[in-house]
Amino acid sequence: MLIERNPAPAPATAPGVSIEGVRINLPTLDTAADEAIIRAQRGEGFTLFTVNLDHLVKLASNEAFRAVYRRATYVTADGWPVVWLAGRKNARLERATGADLVEPLCRAAAERDLGVYFIGPGPKAQAGALEKLTARFQGLKIAGAEAPQLPSGPGPAMLAAMDLDAMAQRINASDARLCFVSLGAPKQEILADALAARCPGVGFICVGAALDFISGQAHRAPRWMQRGKLEWFWRLANDPRRLAVRYAECAMLFAVLALGMTTAQGGSPVTAAEPRGVLR
Secondary structure: OOOOOOOOOOOOOOOOEEEOOEEEOOOOHHHHHHHHHHHHHHOOOEEEEEEOHHHHHHHOOOHHHHHHHHHOOEEEEOOHHHHHHHHOOOOOOOOOOHHHHHHHHHHHHHHHOOEEEEEOOOHHHHHHHHHHHHHHOOOOEEEEEEOOOOOOOOHHHHHHOOOHHHHHHHHHHHOEEEEEEOOOOOHHHHHHHHHHHHOOOOEEEEOOOHHHHHHOOOOOOOHHHHHOOOHHHHHHHHOHHHHHHHHHHHHHHHHHHHHHHHHHHHHOOOOOOOOOOOOO
């Protein structure tokens, strides 16, 4: 079962902006990495999620997902549509994805002798990613790694079928300060939240397909496509069967939100602190 806990204090670096009730409080990749490392050095646990349109779609129908987002310590903007929507509320954000966070945090952890734990994705991708990360960042301390096969079902059912206490004991015994969770949404966020309640000295960062990219098991869009805001097209072209419906739902939500913001701004200003939607 989910353990209720009070949200950790928000960082002092940004007042935050709400998109459909999700409060984004880390505006850039650098602030995200800095906050995570500061907390890790102090031994202060946290969760860090990266919200994108797919998350917003899932949040509308998944209460367990909404609950863990309410408790998240940190949230960044993962995806140009979220950055654009925030801009309509006069908030200047930078795209900061889980895939972009892994290497800066591993570099900083190696420099500070902080242990790092890895959960997911699968054994092959995880092994390949860890081999490359340890070669790239000399002194990186891998505190532990596991690739669990999570049961299907909503959040509470998934967690009830797992031995969370045993997993938390392994993480705590490893002396890790950071833990990357690479299992896909919403599983990774729900698991990270449950483990954070049991591992108060560990920061849990949800990074999606980051380790698949690092290992070479999956290929991220070229830099020019990322800069051109076309990474979604690359992913769709490479996996149309799995992503076509998902991206159609995301496109519909974006259209609704963009139209709503345009209409609202035509009447009265929309402030950065105004929440509307799924987490309210």
